[in-house]
Amino acid sequence: MNFDFSEEQQMLKDSVARFVQDEYDFEARNKVVANEAGFSDENWQKFAELGWLSIPFAEDLGGFGGGATDTMAVMEEMGKGLVAEPFAASVLMFGGLLQASAQSEERDALIAAVIDGSLQGAVAYAEPQSRYELKDVKCAAKVEGDTYRLSGEKSLVLNAVSANKIIVSARVSGDQNDEQGIALFLIDADAEGLSKTALRTMDAQLVANLKLENVPAQAICGADEGLAMLQQMRQQLIVALAAEALGIMEKLNATTLEYCKTRKQFGVAIGSFQALQHRMVDTFMAAEQFKSILYRAVCSIEQNESADSIEINVAALKAMLGKAAKHIGGEAVQLHGGMGMTDELDVGHYVRRLLSINAAFGDGDYHQQRFANLSLAS
Structure with missing residues (x-):
């Protein structure tokens, strides 16, 4: 191929x-x-x-x-x-x-x-209690005349501070964890009743927690279509973030290899030590294995394989991301010694971004369990 x-x-x-x-x-x-x-x-x-x-x-x-x-x-x-x-x-x-x-x-x-870059948006799907479950939605949508009103809380919304519009998941019917009754709504980022609390994540990304009190909103899908749209978005984002993670892994491997060639100990470059050479080979192989499963997931999407097959490949990709990120990031920090922990060196920033990507939409452990469940079900 x-x-x-x-x-x-x-x-x-x-x-x-x-x-x-x-x-x-x-x-x-x-x-x-x-x-x-x-x-x-x-x-x-x-x-x-x-x-x-x-x-x-x-x-x-x-x-x-x-x-x-x-x-x-x-x-x-x-x-x-x-x-x-x-x-x-x-x-x-x-x-x-x-x-x-x-x-x-x-x-x-x-x-x-x-x-054209004149409008920015954000998606508010997570809630304080929901962890990685897209169907766990307490934010409520109530009809008022010709519009909807949203009330509830959303957590760690990426780009909410700069967004002009925000898409919010909210429940129009059913209980907190029902798969049915979830719709998506479009709101103005400066709408009355919407308050934001900005904060920085460990990788320096600016996010915000949202509190909605009777915020006017416009539905962009049917009452039972929201969850399926969010699941498709998650699938696409996991693959995209995995590609970003691959770029980080390759950068960390290249930076660490160059450091091992120039950093001297006992009068010779530390890269000449066989034990460190083996560790660098291991991190290279981890990145290559991760690239292979990324390509597998992308091919399954591009070739329109069955929905179950794509979900299994994406779950496997995210599970492998967690393992590879921990291995490559940890080795990069260790082989750089004390410098690897400083903010002045880029290594720590790359590692923190890897950890954030691992946590997005479910960490490696969560998706390893999803992979097992999906495989058994299929």
């Missing part, structure tokens, strides 16, 4: 790599993360001009018409640069749900605004 990128995909990958190399070194990235928004508006507009924000959208919506492979190519290079701009949160999550929602002129206009 040919795993090479197409000419267009390679050009896309190279354009992101050039941006990271020329304009997004570690010092520039730290300055971007430190500002109030947690990213650069200038960089975001550049992403729009380069066409990156159009990648996952259909051509008839003004998009690139890309699939999982195109997204993988972009996210891998963004991972190598620890790019902080909210590509996943605004384009893949918010934009992806918009594209999957009922067709309307308003939807198409919102997608066009996402593509």
